[in-house]
Amino acid sequence: MRYAFGRLAPEPVDDPGGPVAYELIAFDMDGTLLDSRKEVLPSSVDAIARAAAAGKTVAISSGRCPKMISMYRQKLPGVRYAICCSGAIVYDLEQGRILTERAIPTDVVARSIRTADEEGTYILEVTAGEGIYMEKREIDMAPECGVAVYQQLYMDTSELVEDAHAVALDPAARVPKLNFHFADPATRDRTHARLADADVTIADCEISSLEFTCAGVDKGTGIAELAGILGIDVSQTIAVGDAMNDLAMLRAAGLGAAMGNAIPEAVAAADVQVADNDHGGCAEAIDRFLLGE
Template sequence: MYQLIAFDMDGTLLGSDKQISPGNRRAIAAAARAGKTVILNTGRCLSELEEYLGLIPEVRYLNCASGALVYDLKEKRTLYSSLLSVETVKQLLELAAMEQAMPHILLEQCIVQKSHCKQMERFGMGVYQDQFNRVTVKWEDIGRMYGEKPFPAAKVNIYHTSPQSRDRTEERIRASGLEVAMARAETTSLELSAPGCDKGVGLEKLCACLNLPMEQTIVVGDADNDLEALKKAGLAVAMANAGEAIKAVADVVVADCDHDGCAEAVERYLLRP
């Protein structure tokens, strides 16, 4: 019997409108009433999640920033973290600048450059424009200002103007020998985390804190950054809108993010007798 279900956010729990549907909210509430644990298993950082948490008060634990930060909302404390060094963040900002790409630094807050935030569509991230306007900290010059006040980061996302531009950044990272975990997301996004850091590791750390075997977990996702968590789950669930690589490792496929696929996962697999 499964005891925990972990939902990715974008393309999974969130519909194309970036909202949590009433059906998915009802399913989360039903899972909680049945004594199950529902967590968010996301690349977003804490500040990017706050506007949703009031809609799903049953969620206590977050595996956020793609596994770099595991957080207990009730006790307001970090259970586990794996951060990028200051020197690594500086190098990633330099690589982003080479492609005139948009870097995004995540810890508990998320930081972007003001000029980039005004042209999200150019970086393949137009659907997030309103959200970034609301929740990000905007610096005039992200490279200079980070250099003046550096800090270890949970993750750095780099949003490119094309898939080819992303390919070049990946090649430069490999050629430089920079030790980071890389995952593709969206159409032009590259997510960079500390070596060995991914959603699967974060989920393992949380389950260890909860004394819960991984065999009793369900992971639901749609994108490459969900891959390691799906591989480690007791049941791997792909959304109908997931990429083929995700469907290939999934045990089952549910409806897409606009048709309550997450509610289907709860009802068919988490709450089954």
């Protein structure tokens, strides 16, 4: 199959190594499966249907919580599994249940929030269960904190609470992921540096945000865990992404594919590159590598 995408489409890349029968492909959402308008391209929907018809597994691997991913269930009927919260949760979209979950230790949650409080202004996004908890007054700060594109999504999917900090700091709470959306990159970087020795996985994301998951948990461990559940060797997996929190899965998968709009670090971590998220990169990854057309 030949591709004729827009001017951002990359030059063709030779397939690395010998032939591999890939069985599972996992797509990041924002910047990958979702285009610049936060929509799923028709070409992606059609390619996912072709993959499902061929007996392949197509999964989502996102920093989003299960509730945010489930919103796309009707648009993506060929997708049953999701690696949520950057690897902290593996979720069955068809049955609506968590298969595995890894929570951040409560003392690490407390230290992270205390450090962020000392550094400056931020929005706190707390994942617990299948959804997120946020404060309305903080969601109103989304443009100031570099996440304006998600403001309506937060309003539509969050459990609005008076004090998100209290939710995170509840000793009985299981928190698989924390997001801090800071007002500027410098504050984000200072906070990251101060917590570099904490027993937690930290990834930069968005313009000035930090994403926290349990130590040793990332999208790379997530794709390996899902593969194990399905009885697929990790060498038979493909990961497709564009951002910093995708690096681990691009390296862990049998084949890492960076989008045409990916950051340089993602391109370096990947084995191949496909077209960008507005020009059919996801369909290309399925047809070219998963189906071998």
